[in-house]
Amino acid sequence: MPGGGLYETRWRTNGDYRPKIVAYYYKQWDDFHMAFHTHDWTEFMYVLSGTCTVETPGGAMAMRKGDLILLDAGVSHKLIVGKDSPCRMLNVEFSFKPCDGIFPSMKQLADSDAGFAAFLARGLGTIVLRDSADVQQILKSLVLELDIVGAGVGKENMTNLLISQLLLRVARLTAEGAEDGPDRQIHRYVRIAAEYIHQHYDCDIQAKDIAAAVNLHPVYLQRIFKANMGVSLTEYLAELRVEKAKMLLARTDVPIIDIADYVGLNSRQYFSMLFKKMTGLSPAAYRKSQASIQAFSGEPEAGSTGS
Missing domain, CATH: 1.10.10.60 (Homeodomain-like)
Incomplete structure (x- = not known):
């Protein structure tokens, strides 16, 4: 299995490669201080409960429930968990392998999605995403699929689709997080409101229900939604x-x-x-x-x- 990080150009220029899961696990950490170390693969760490600190040469990042951190191959890091605040995490670690008939490949994703190509071009060794509940659902589905007894092409197809979806989602959320100033939070509110509408359009929902899901006053949400989407919530x-x-x-x-x-x-x-x-x-x-x-x-x- 080839080693190497997420951003290596060979995954997109030297044939068709897809992510290959190296390890995945749930773990409850309590009063734990890890030494600095590196991996030959990329790692996702998602905080399910509690708090912790992930430290890299670039600084220390306080993590809480709902936070996701991506650490690329070769990024030195350590985990610190306090005695009074246990931290439960879900980790997924992956490298890359030839597609061998299972697609999409990294090249296909980058060629068909300009946002994903731009994400790869940035080459961010460490990414922290706050309150990434949508990412949690993909991660949990991926781990559940990996845990299913048995092998075969069907299982590999599903896991590849799920981790491809995960990478595309992380790329989109990273782009949103790169926006400067108050617009960053406004766009997040609008995105959550739109997602709520797509998930509840079959119910008798009103603007006040959508605003409650976003924790905003209905009048304010109406204003920022129309300014960003060009239509009102009702429209x-x-x-x-x-x-x-x-x-x-x-x-x-x-x-x-x-x-x-x-x-x-x-x-x-x-x-x-x-x-x-x-x-x-x-x-x-x-x-x-x-x-x-x-x-x-x-x-x-x-x-x-x-x-």
């Missing part, structure tokens, strides 16, 4: 609901009478009015138009698996 939610309805109408056989409930609108009359306002067609006309397009193109009809 964004309505557009998302209509897009989801279009997908359900075109790709499934869910009855039109039920789709309003699927997208969080209790009033079927209001759903039809909103849908026609935003698309120019009634839900029934839209489904019919999509069926005609699918028939012409030879695609399977809504709710069909094809032959």
